[in-house]
Amino acid sequence: MELNVKELTESGKTSILVDTKVQISTSSNDKFFTCDVCKKAFAKKWLLKRHFLCHTNEKSYSCHLCNKEFSRQGNLIHHIRTHTSEKPYPCDLCNKQFSQVIYLNKHYRNHTNDKRFTCDLCKRQFSRKDYLNEHYRTHGNEKPYSCDACGKKFNEKRYLNKHCRTHTSETAHSCDVCGKKFTEKRCLNNHFRTHTGEKPFSCVICDKKFSQRSNLTQHYRIHTNEKPFSCDICHKQFSWNSDLKRHFRTHSNEKPYFCNVCGKEFIEKRYLNDHFRTHTGEKPFSCVICNKKFSQRSHLKMHHRTHTNEKPYSCDVCNKQFSCKSDLNRHLRTHMTEKPHSCDVCHKQFSRKNDLNIHIYIHTNEKPYSCDVCKKQFSRKGDLNRHNSAHTNEKPYSCEECCMGFSQKGSLNKHIRTHANKAPYSCDVSGKGFFEKRYLNKHFRTHTGEKPYSCVICNKSFSQTGDLNVHYRIHTNEKPLTCNECGKQFSRKSDLNRHFRTHSNEKPYSCVVCSKKFSLKRGLSDHYRIHSGEKPYSCNICYKEFFYKSNLNVHCRSHTKEKPHSCNLCNKEFSLKRNLIAHYRTHTNEKPYSCEVCTKRFSNRTNLKIHRVTHTGEKPYSCDICYKKFCHKSTLNKHNQTRHTIGKSMQ
Numbered sequence: 001m002e003l004n005v006k007e008l009t010e011s012g013k014t015s016i017l018v019d020t021k022v023q024i025s026t027s028s029n030d031k032f033f034t035c036d037v038c039k040k041a042f043a044k045k046w047l048l049k050r051h052f053l054c055h056t057n058e059k060s061y062s063c064h065l066c067n068k069e070f071s072r073q074g075n076l077i078h079h080i081r082t083h084t085s086e087k088p089y090p091c092d093l094c095n096k097q098f099s100q101v102i103y104l105n106k107h108y109r110n111h112t113n114d115k116r117f118t119c120d121l122c123k124r125q126f127s128r129k130d131y132l133n134e135h136y137r138t139h140g141n142e143k144p145y146s147c148d149a150c151g152k153k154f155n156e157k158r159y160l161n162k163h164c165r166t167h168t169s170e171t172a173h174s175c176d177v178c179g180k181k182f183t184e185k186r187c188l189n190n191h192f193r194t195h196t197g198e199k200p201f202s203c204v205i206c207d208k209k210f211s212q213r214s215n216l217t218q219h220y221r222i223h224t225n226e227k228p229f230s231c232d233i234c235h236k237q238f239s240w241n242s243d244l245k246r247h248f249r250t251h252s253n254e255k256p257y258f259c260n261v262c263g264k265e266f267i268e269k270r271y272l273n274d275h276f277r278t279h280t281g282e283k284p285f286s287c288v289i290c291n292k293k294f295s296q297r298s299h300l301k302m303h304h305r306t307h308t309n310e311k312p313y314s315c316d317v318c319n320k321q322f323s324c325k326s327d328l329n330r331h332l333r334t335h336m337t338e339k340p341h342s343c344d345v346c347h348k349q350f351s352r353k354n355d356l357n358i359h360i361y362i363h364t365n366e367k368p369y370s371c372d373v374c375k376k377q378f379s380r381k382g383d384l385n386r387h388n389s390a391h392t393n394e395k396p397y398s399c400e401e402c403c404m405g406f407s408q409k410g411s412l413n414k415h416i417r418t419h420a421n422k423a424p425y426s427c428d429v430s431g432k433g434f435f436e437k438r439y440l441n442k443h444f445r446t447h448t449g450e451k452p453y454s455c456v457i458c459n460k461s462f463s464q465t466g467d468l469n470v471h472y473r474i475h476t477n478e479k480p481l482t483c484n485e486c487g488k489q490f491s492r493k494s495d496l497n498r499h500f501r502t503h504s505n506e507k508p509y510s511c512v513v514c515s516k517k518f519s520l521k522r523g524l525s526d527h528y529r530i531h532s533g534e535k536p537y538s539c540n541i542c543y544k545e546f547f548y549k550s551n552l553n554v555h556c557r558s559h560t561k562e563k564p565h566s567c568n569l570c571n572k573e574f575s576l577k578r579n580l581i582a583h584y585r586t587h588t589n590e591k592p593y594s595c596e597v598c599t600k601r602f603s604n605r606t607n608l609k610i611h612r613v614t615h616t617g618e619k620p621y622s623c624d625i626c627y628k629k630f631c632h633k634s635t636l637n638k639h640n641q642t643r644h645t646i647g648k649s650m651q
Helices: 005-011 045-056 073-084 101-112 129-136 157-168 185-196 213-224 241-252 269-280 297-308 325-332 353-364 381-392 409-416 437-448 465-476 493-504 521-532 549-560 577-588 605-616 633-650
Strands: 016-018 023-025 033-035
């Protein structure tokens, strides 16, 4: 029977149409055909018929390749394209192809920035209706559907239905592989993909694939930068509802999950699970390629990329790709010349507000991240993650050449260069080779004298940004590196390494000429100049030459009268930092240097050396005129002044 919609509307009559499967009601409303099961109305009869299949669960169409069944022919056609990889719908603007016209339409919005769905309450706009629907829920806490068994409330009926099955223990669908049971077949289908590895849902923008449609929907927000969920307290916006819920707990300080072993509390259950493995030592995640095991799934993912060379994170500016998001974030800073965020204390500038917030911890001495095992605290999460690897001994990065494992990617990159025979980048001036162009660029500044990085506090310039960052610690007094033996803190890693050898007494570098040993390679290099007589550092004012650059720097202050190091207790100034450190001990009465023979203690190393001579009887200082020997240099100087100078003046 054909319906004349215009006649029905004008007459205002209602007629009943009987179909073989469904009873269809028509009315004078905007939508004429109503489902008698759920009362949903449709403007066209064929839409109602298609809808009714969701009640009958009839699936008349099946795939001849995998036997999957569908209720509609169109869905079957779309599914077959997952086997054939057919993409018949091309974009007119960028020629990208898509398997379904709906994906093409979604893709078009990336070119037009079309956001056709608007929130009636706050006027925010969205490119997709499901984003708008999710956003609506953030305005009200209305939950009209409640469970008769336990009283729990839900904002959508489908969530209530899903919850009700937890009371009835209805688990009709079970997995043939592992036996796990599910209340819904779609949940079983989603689970089964964890065994098959199937990822039928792909992003139309970057072609990344997902095993579940919900994960694809969430992924799209990375491209659209849409954040439909907002906090009612601070109005911060989030792409995912789970992130909003997690954020809410920062306001309420709610930590509902706690460890039964040590009592530590956590915001999320997954954090508790990760933490609990530090007690059990369990490593449930294993690499399918090399069978290496890990305690956290994220570590396995990072490790897996060493096999696949996958780089899912790309720079929007230069399209460079990265395997870790942290590497991408670090790279993005190279593009950011503008630094709008400055520290109120030391005026250091940052390109991102998050970097400023992390920097502020230096001044407040706040360390919000603590190790679950040894309770050591850190101001940055990255430092905590690096520290944690010392307890777990996990090394997610492995060398493909020799299978050696590393806890940090930077260490792996350095190691890989040891396998390469020839460095691809060489300096035109000195011929020195480098494995990365950025290291060549840094080296080349030693020839040009270029210093493009300057301190915003004292205007001192540096050739490398790393040196500038270390220099800032002079102003902030930041000492992020701690000795595990004595707890002493240092601002530079080289200072920590040098200090650590005072505990181990390790001197791995020895001179091939005189066999003298040194704790640092730089000390050995400087020592060689004593044998060669080379003095590569000269003063620009008086042209005096020096073995060491440090001696030149000290000498230059005799011309400039500069005293950059001052005591914060009495304001006395010093040209050398070691003199300032020695001076501090006059306030603290600290005497860290002790004699091995008589245990007498001294405030500085020089006085200890002078004292040692009283035990050994050694006289290393001799007069050039009469060859008399002395224990101390000061005694030799006094001898020269009183003996030879007086004798010459009498002649």
